[in-house]
Amino acid sequence: MKRRKMVVAAGFCLSFFTGTLMNLLFIPGFEHHGERVHRHHHENQKPDADAPVGLRVDELPPVETATVGRLPELQRQIRERLDEILRYRQTRAHWVGTGPLERRRLMDLEPRSEWEVYKGIGKNNNYEQSQPTPAVSIATKSHREFTRESVLGCSSIDNVTNVQYLGSGYTKAVYKATINSSFSVALKSVDFGGHDMENCVKKYGSSTDCYKLASFKIVKEMTLMERLQHPNILKLYGYCYQDNNDIKDTVTAITELGSPLEMIQLLQTPWEERFRICLSLMRLLHYLARSPLGSVTLLDFRPRQFVLVEGVLKVTDLDDASVEETPCSLSSPSDCLMVFPARNFTLPCHKGCCEGINEKRNLYNAYRFFFTYLLPHSAPSALRPLLDKIVNSTGELIWGTDETLVHLEKVLDIYRNGQYLKNNTQTHKAEYKCVSEASIAAENYRCWPSYQHDGCLLSVFSVDEAIEVCESHAQCQAFVMTNQSTWTGHQLVLFKTGAASMTTAPGKLTYIRLGAAES
Numbered sequence: 001m002k003r004r005k006m007v008v009a010a011g012f013c014l015s016f017f018t019g020t021l022m023n024l025l026f027i028p029g030f031e032h033h034g035e036r037v038h039r040h041h042h043e044n045q046k047p048d049a050d051a052p053v054g055l056r057v058d059e060l061p062p063v064e065t066a067t068v069g070r071l072p073e074l075q076r077q078i079r080e081r082l083d084e085i086l087r088y089r090q091t092r093a094h095w096v097g098t099g100p101l102e103r104r105r106l107m108d109l110e111p112r113s114e115w116e117v118y119k120g121i122g123k124n125n126n127y128e129q130s131q132p133t134p135a136v137s138i139a140t141k142s143h144r145e146f147t148r149e150s151v152l153g154c155s156s157i158d159n160v161t162n163v164q165y166l167g168s169g170y171t172k173a174v175y176k177a178t179i180n181s182s183f184s185v186a187l188k189s190v191d192f193g194g195h196d197m198e199n200c201v202k203k204y205g206s207s208t209d210c211y212k213l214a215s216f217k218i219v220k221e222m223t224l225m226e227r228l229q230h231p232n233i234l235k236l237y238g239y240c241y242q243d244n245n246d247i248k249d250t251v252t253a254i255t256e257l258g259s260p261l262e263m264i265q266l267l268q269t270p271w272e273e274r275f276r277i278c279l280s281l282m283r284l285l286h287y288l289a290r291s292p293l294g295s296v297t298l299l300d301f302r303p304r305q306f307v308l309v310e311g312v313l314k315v316t317d318l319d320d321a322s323v324e325e326t327p328c329s330l331s332s333p334s335d336c337l338m339v340f341p342a343r344n345f346t347l348p349c350h351k352g353c354c355e356g357i358n359e360k361r362n363l364y365n366a367y368r369f370f371f372t373y374l375l376p377h378s379a380p381s382a383l384r385p386l387l388d389k390i391v392n393s394t395g396e397l398i399w400g401t402d403e404t405l406v407h408l409e410k411v412l413d414i415y416r417n418g419q420y421l422k423n424n425t426q427t428h429k430a431e432y433k434c435v436s437e438a439s440i441a442a443e444n445y446r447c448w449p450s451y452q453h454d455g456c457l458l459s460v461f462s463v464d465e466a467i468e469v470c471e472s473h474a475q476c477q478a479f480v481m482t483n484q485s486t487w488t489g490h491q492l493v494l495f496k497t498g499a500a501s502m503t504t505a506p507g508k509l510t511y512i513r514l515g516a517a518e519s
């Protein structure tokens with residue numbers, strides 16, 4: 001009990017700290033740059049920078065400090081957000097899971113007052129009492145075992161260590177924390193000092209209600225994480241409701257931990273890794289186009305909405321996801337106009353809805369934020385025509401997610417099987433001597449794009465490809481076939497300027513260019 005209070009206090013301090021940090025870091029124009037189409041948008045949502053023309057976007061009224069008579073409006077917004085969450089939870093047609101959160105959900109949806117329904121959403125107090133989290137076993141279990149068997153709750157985050165601030169956006173603050181000294185998670189909560197809370201309190205003067213509105217974004221995100229199960233959607237491990245000093249029932253989502261996507265850094269990583277990100281993204285969009293909840297669009301598609309987990313791209317920010325179809329009438333073609341900064345598209349109106357608008361918006365955003373930068377750049381030359389076709393077809397919205405994914409999977413297949421290599425009939429200029437169980441300790445040189453900062457570590461399909469690479473580098477006199485491989489099964493090879501520092505190394509093979517210094 002005492003410890004819980006301390007954690008609550010710590011949580012409050014963290015929120016305060018984040019808020020202060022965000023205030024210090026606030027730069028005008030920091031807001032969103034994704035487009036937005038949503039019938040329930042209102043002034044407490046993030047501002048639209050390039051919302052599509054012709055689609056229904058509410059006007060954002062100026063922020064006012066006068067709060068008198070405005071609370072019913074705030075209540076309406078809370079109600080709308082709650083209704084949206086309930087819609088996601090009530091879509092039973094494609095019901096997939098039977099996890100503990102969902103079992104709680106069925107109990108939670110018994111008709112009660114609005115406040116009770118709110119408090120019931122995702123609240124796991126009963127679950128915690130009936131099935132205490134086996135804290136001791138956490139240390140010995142893998143993520144998969146761990147999350148399949150248990151849902152994390154307040155008791156799991158009571159004694160977290162290594163708490164580190166990861167980032168924050170308009171509404172939420174995210175921290176990295178270690179549970180039981182062994183299991184790293186991300187903790188997401190409402191940022192008390194964030195723009196969302198600050199603007200709302202300024203306008204409506206009720207921190208309790210503003211918190212409720214903001215926390216529904218986290219509840220929506222948790223609901224979607226639970227309903228949309230896919231390897232490229234961040235896993236929800238659990239959640240905790242606890243009383244804060246001022247506000248009752250503050251919610252913390254406990255999710256899989258990732259690392260923020262740094263586009264500049266990505267441009268410097270090997271093509272194979274960048275291709276992996278694009279393929280992960282496409283697999284995600286393919287799933288979202290026909291998800292159990294319908295066709296889901298990510299209204300805010302900036303790279304910062306995604307994180308990397310062991311090289312795999314996963315979406316983390318789902319509070320701007322929407323399954324709403326855009327209504328249209330045949331007499332008004334502009335209803336289905338999608339406006340992006342560089343170009344516009346008009347989609348067909350079919351049975352009162354803009355056909356495939358959610359899927360197409362995701363695809364074009366994948367093109368403009370990811371594919372153009374990450375796909376063709378420094379790809380194996382034999383794959384360039386295929387990759388260019390993928391980039392062009394998504395940029396023109398010629399293909400849907402099905403076809404785009406088929407083409408990306410085909411690229412993966414060609415790459416995995418080494419079919420991108422030129423016919424190996426060509427003879428190599430030099431002869432190489434193979435020394436088994438050996439490696440070269442020093443004699444490194446730098447190359448680009450290397451998997452290692454201070455050496456030339458590249459992935460190859462075969463020894464022949466390694467020889468080709470070595471012959472294309474003026475410094476290369478030897479190379480070590482390591483026993484490590486990349487996600488495609490390609491082998492990692494360390495290229496060297498010589499073999500003077502050769503040592504015994506089980507499992508590794510060293511190739512020395514004949515005529516190179518060996519002593």
Ligand SMILES: Nc1ncnc2c1ncn2[C@@H]1O[C@H](COP(=O)(O)OP(=O)(O)OP(=O)(O)O)[C@@H](O)[C@H]1O
Pocket residue numbers: 046166167168169170171172173174186234255256257258259260261300304305307316317318319
């Ligand atoms: N699971 C995670 N692992 C690592 N970092 C994360 C994780 N979730 C979020 N982040 C980081 O925290 C930041 C804020 O999280 P999030 O996007 O959910 O907040 P938000 O308030 O909805 O932000 P936005 O204004 O972009 O919508 C993200 O940009 C991301 O860099």
